[in-house]
Amino acid sequence: MVKITDVARHAGVSPSTVSYVLSGKRSISEETRHRVRESIRELGYRPHAGARALASSRSNVLALMIPLRSGIAVPVVMQFAVSVVTAARRHDHDVLLLTQEEGEDGLRRVADSALVDALIVMDVQMKDPRLPLLRSLDRPSVLIGFPADADDLTCIDLDFHAAGAVCVEHLAELGHREIAMIGSPPEVYARQTGFAQRVADGFTGAVRAGGLTGDVLPCEATADAARALVGRLLAERPGLTGVLVHNEPIVGTVVRALRAAGRRVPEDVSVVAMCPDEMAEHAEPPLSSVAIPADEVGGRAVDLLMSKLDGVAVPAATLLPPTLTRRASTAPAAG
Amino acid sequence: MVKITDVARHAGVSPSTVSYVLSGKRSISEETRHRVRESIRELGYRPHAGARALASSRSNVLALMIPLRSGIAVPVVMQFAVSVVTAARRHDHDVLLLTQEEGEDGLRRVADSALVDALIVMDVQMKDPRLPLLRSLDRPSVLIGFPADADDLTCIDLDFHAAGAVCVEHLAELGHREIAMIGSPPEVYARQTGFAQRVADGFTGAVRAGGLTGDVLPCEATADAARALVGRLLAERPGLTGVLVHNEPIVGTVVRALRAAGRRVPEDVSVVAMCPDEMAEHAEPPLSSVAIPADEVGGRAVDLLMSKLDGVAVPAATLLPPTLTRRASTAPAAG
DNA sequence: CCCATTTGTCGAAGCGCTTCGATAACCACT
DNA sequence: AGTGGTTATCGAAGCGCTTCGACAAATGGG
Numbered sequence: 001m002v003k004i005t006d007v008a009r010h011a012g013v014s015p016s017t018v019s020y021v022l023s024g025k026r027s028i029s030e031e032t033r034h035r036v037r038e039s040i041r042e043l044g045y046r047p048h049a050g051a052r053a054l055a056s057s058r059s060n061v062l063a064l065m066i067p068l069r070s071g072i073a074v075p076v077v078m079q080f081a082v083s084v085v086t087a088a089r090r091h092d093h094d095v096l097l098l099t100q101e102e103g104e105d106g107l108r109r110v111a112d113s114a115l116v117d118a119l120i121v122m123d124v125q126m127k128d129p130r131l132p133l134l135r136s137l138d139r140p141s142v143l144i145g146f147p148a149d150a151d152d153l154t155c156i157d158l159d160f161h162a163a164g165a166v167c168v169e170h171l172a173e174l175g176h177r178e179i180a181m182i183g184s185p186p187e188v189y190a191r192q193t194g195f196a197q198r199v200a201d202g203f204t205g206a207v208r209a210g211g212l213t214g215d216v217l218p219c220e221a222t223a224d225a226a227r228a229l230v231g232r233l234l235a236e237r238p239g240l241t242g243v244l245v246h247n248e249p250i251v252g253t254v255v256r257a258l259r260a261a262g263r264r265v266p267e268d269v270s271v272v273a274m275c276p277d278e279m280a281e282h283a284e285p286p287l288s289s290v291a292i293p294a295d296e297v298g299g300r301a302v303d304l305l306m307s308k309l310d311g312v313a314v315p316a317a318t319l320l321p322p323t324l325t326r327r328a329s330t331a332p333a334a335g
Numbered sequence: 336m337v338k339i340t341d342v343a344r345h346a347g348v349s350p351s352t353v354s355y356v357l358s359g360k361r362s363i364s365e366e367t368r369h370r371v372r373e374s375i376r377e378l379g380y381r382p383h384a385g386a387r388a389l390a391s392s393r394s395n396v397l398a399l400m401i402p403l404r405s406g407i408a409v410p411v412v413m414q415f416a417v418s419v420v421t422a423a424r425r426h427d428h429d430v431l432l433l434t435q436e437e438g439e440d441g442l443r444r445v446a447d448s449a450l451v452d453a454l455i456v457m458d459v460q461m462k463d464p465r466l467p468l469l470r471s472l473d474r475p476s477v478l479i480g481f482p483a484d485a486d487d488l489t490c491i492d493l494d495f496h497a498a499g500a501v502c503v504e505h506l507a508e509l510g511h512r513e514i515a516m517i518g519s520p521p522e523v524y525a526r527q528t529g530f531a532q533r534v535a536d537g538f539t540g541a542v543r544a545g546g547l548t549g550d551v552l553p554c555e556a557t558a559d560a561a562r563a564l565v566g567r568l569l570a571e572r573p574g575l576t577g578v579l580v581h582n583e584p585i586v587g588t589v590v591r592a593l594r595a596a597g598r599r600v601p602e603d604v605s606v607v608a609m610c611p612d613e614m615a616e617h618a619e620p621p622l623s624s625v626a627i628p629a630d631e632v633g634g635r636a637v638d639l640l641m642s643k644l645d646g647v648a649v650p651a652a653t654l655l656p657p658t659l660t661r662r663a664s665t666a667p668a669a670g
Numbered sequence: 671c672c673c674a675t676t677t678g679t680c681g682a683a684g685c686g687c688t689t690c691g692a693t694a695a696c697c698a699c700t
Numbered sequence: 701a702g703t704g705g706t707t708a709t710c711g712a713a714g715c716g717c718t719t720c721g722a723c724a725a726a727t728g729g730g
Contacts, residue, residue: 001449003686014710019688026689029708046447050394051686053385054715061431061450068417075409081416082403085432094450096396097432099420112381114336115396115429223619249617252587282584284558338716349680354718361719364678386716389685 002043011039022047053114062088062305063116065098065107067123073248075276076292077122080144083298084120091306093117104133111139118305120144124155126194140308142301146194146317154308156301156318160195163290163322164202164244167272170288170324171242172210175333176270179207179214179242180233182226182254186218199246199274219247226250230257241333246274252283255329266331277325285328293320337378346374357382388449397423397640398451400433400442402458408583410611411627412457415479418633419455426641428452439468446474453640455479459490461529475643477636481529481652489643491636491653495530498625498657499537499579500544502607505623505659506577507545510668511605514542514549514577515568517561517589521553534581534609554582561585565592576668581609587618590664601666612660620663628655 008015013032020026021036028036039045053059064084066077085095096116098106100123107130110116117139121130124145134141135152143155164181171179181203183189184196200216207214219229226247233240243258245251251273255265263269265285273280273289280289300318307314343350348367355361356371363371374380388394399419401412420430431451433441435458442465445451452474456465459480469476470487478490499516506514516538518524519531535551542549554564561582568575578593580586586608590600598604600620608615608624615624635653642649 001447001686004688005686015686016688016690016711017709020709023688026709027707032708044447046444048389048686049448049450050385050388051715052688054383054389054717055686055688057688057715059385064432066417074413078409078413081432082401082434085434086436089437094445095432097399097416097420097430099417101421102424109381110429112336112379113384115384222617256591282557336716339718340716350717351681351719352679355679358718361679362677367678383716386685387718389687390716390718392685392718 001048002045004045004047007036007039007043007045010043011036057114059114059117060092061094061096061116062302063096063098063107063110063119065100065102065119065121067100069100069123072123073276075279076248076294079276079294080122080298083295084302087299087302091302093302093306104130107133108137111137118142118309120301120305124194125191126197140305142304142308144297144301146198148194150317152316154304154314154316154318156297156304157195157320158292158297159319159321160198161202161205162319163274164199164204164246165206166202166322166324167244167274167290168203168206168210168212168214170272170326170330171244171270172206172212174242174270174330176242177212177333178237178239179212179244180237180240181214181216181244181246182229182233182250183216183218183246185220185247189218196246203244214242219250221247221249223250223253226253227257227260230254230261234258234261234263240269242270242272242330244272244274248275248279251275251279251287255283255285255287266329267334270330270333272324272330280325280327283329288325288327288330290322290324293323296320336383337380339380339382342371342374342378342380345378346371392449394449394452395427396429396431396451397637398431398433398442398445398454400435400437400454400456402435404435404458407458408611410614411583411629414611414629415457415633418630419637422634422637426637428637428641439465442468443472446472453477453644455636455640459529460526461532475640477639477643479632479636481533483529485652487651489639489649489651489653491632491639492530492655493627493632494654494656495533496537496540497654498609499534499539499581500541501537501657501659502579502609502625503538503541503545503547503549505607505661505665506579506605507541507547509577509605509665511577512547512668513572513574514547514579515572515575516549516551516579516581517564517568517585518551518553518581520555520582524553531581538579549577554585556582556584558585558588561588562592562595565589565596569593569596569598575604577605577607577665579607579609583610583614586610586614586622590618590620590622601664602669605665605668607659607665615660615662618664623660623662623665625657625659628658631655 004015004018007018018036021028021033088095119141122144124143124147126148128147145157146155188196219225245254258269265271273287277291280287304314339350339353342353353371356363356368423430454476457479459478459482461483463482480492481490523531580589593604608622612626615622639649
């Protein structure tokens with residue numbers, strides 16, 4: 001394995017000079033810099049990550065803790081993970097993957113052993129047991145999601161409250177007066193996963209503000225449950241003409257159940273979904289939807305972390321505005 | 336940050352003794368060991384990962400490169416990742432996440448910088464550009480998937496050939512004589528992604544061996560394409576009574592298209608799928624299926640890597656036998 | 671009871687890098 | 701010519717751990 005002294009000898013400089021060429025922390029003459037770079041290339045030199053971490057107390061690795069629980073849509077998690085990795089690489093960092101299962105001990109382990117410089121935590125609960133730990137850690141962290149008490153913590157997420165409201169407003173603009181929201185499974189609300197509740201609140205608030213009628217119905221993520229709920233809904237609310245679905249796995253089923261019940265989509269009932277764009281595009285009909293901008297959230301989370309590592313102050317809360325994409329599942333209310 | 340000398344002082348021993356207590360590489364008296372452990376606990380000592388890596392030339396980190404391409408089912412990838420992380424933790428290792436996008440350079444980077452001790456690569460193509468690199472690296476690796484030329488490489492995967500055959504045999508046992516396989520999108524075959532081709536080969540071989548008729552039809556992963564294909568299939572092959580679907584996103588659509596065309600499932604047409612169990616269970620009707628045992632593959636991949644790191648020889652190829660789970664989508668052929 | 675092991679512990683070297691003075695050379699003003 | 705300030709480079713210390721050889725004490729076989 002070729003090391004920094006080999007490069008130094010080959011280039012006729014001292015090891016420290018090579019180090020400074022690499023880090024740019026001191027000025028090096030154009031000529032020397034070039035010569036050192038050539039030597040690095042020729043010898044195929046790669047700094048030893050451990051040695052570097054030891055000497056600089058920077059590992060250039062971020063930890064990402066991902067959820068693996070029911071009610072969390074897997075493709076969305078994956079999208080986050082990929083966007084975090086991609087963004088981290090842009091900043092010359094790598095990503096260590098932790099599962100929620102590892103919990104607080106896992107976070108403490110990688111932080112205290114200096115395996116990672118900073119942490120990103122997904123799927124934050126309202127009262128998340130990891131919060132005290134993250135506060136006490138001497139390394140920066142960013143939460144994807146908002147807990148009840150976010151003091152001293154940096155959080156980022158889609159503005160779910162606004163997202164719920166935007167969907168209602170879209171339906172209201174189209175003239176729908178009687179609507180409903182088919183939500184996530186009951187356990188997701190019970191767990192106080194912030195985002196689910198926030199969508200519901202946004203929905204309810206906008207319904208009230210717009211003088212509409214409509215309420216929130218949690219639903220298990222199974223086809224049976226979805227069909228049953230749609231059946232009940234249509235029976236109890238004959239005047240219903242708009243539905244918001246916030247439950248990825250069953251969006252397709254809901255539309256099909258509406259059709260099976262003789263309601264055309266979008267002619268009789270407009271449907272708007274909160275789900276990944278890809279899913280909305282491939283549905284039949286393509287669904288008007290608000291997507292979670294996973295790429296942007298992941299990228300921004302990394303940017304925030306980098307700023308914190310550089311000692312730059314960052315906003316405590318970042319809420320990304322929702323974007324509703326109109327597709328073929330929503331239309332003006334009849335009459 | 337408390338370090339090994341602090342622990343040593345606290346326990347009244349030398350730093351090397353603390354190190355040996357931690358690693359178990361030399362015998363330490365019961366009493367000393369206990370005392371040292373107590374000190375570690377009291378002081379909350381965590382060895383510095385970088386220092387450890389530098390001194391021992393072991394980082395205790397594995398690299399996992401995941402695919403992010405069309406035609407690869409995201410939930411399956413996620414399952415692999417989680418199982419690899421979980422298995423790695425059992426061996427006291429962590430996992431660094433790389434995306435396919437990083438390619439050979441990414442692998443070389445983390446390997447040469449000693450950031451990781453070993454590598455796991457997913458979604459291996461028949462002629463994968465990463466193979467020469469992996470062969471030349473001085474660190475062990477395991478491929479999830481089988482390339483055309485696997486010499487000198489350690490591979491593991493579900494036995495897709497057998498999986499295709501098992502599905503045919505299941506249908507044959509039920510008395511079906513005229514069957515078809517709805518496969519992955521054309522580009523997946525074009526890319527020579529081994530597993531897709533192997534399922535098709537296993538299917539074809541078993542069809543021939545069983546004296547059945549049946550062929551393989553690639554299909555885009557969209558509802559439209561699936562419906563069109565089912566329509567064509569039923570028109571051209573009126574005697575068709577069995578279908579194997581190897582294309583996760585459209586399994587549901589295929590069943591619905593069959594029903595829409597007046598064929599009951601399973602009474603008129605039996606359907607068997609290759610997809611995650613969860614998907615098969617939640618389908619309507621629950622589908623007889625062969626799942627990719629992602630947990631086992633991931634776990635075994637890590638075990639193989641650990642053996643290689645310990646200098647223990649391992650089999651070059653590990654093929655896991657497929658398991659077909661009978662559910663409600665297959666039934667004996669009428670008559 | 672002596673020599674040969676084995677067992678338990680220590681000290682020191684060294685892993686490969688970064689970083690902190692120090693120094694020398696150069697420049698631009700007085 | 702002397703002062704002060706850059707710019708470019710070097711040498712040495714040190715990051716926190718593992719590991720190797722040395723050694724003292726305990727053990728056992730003849």
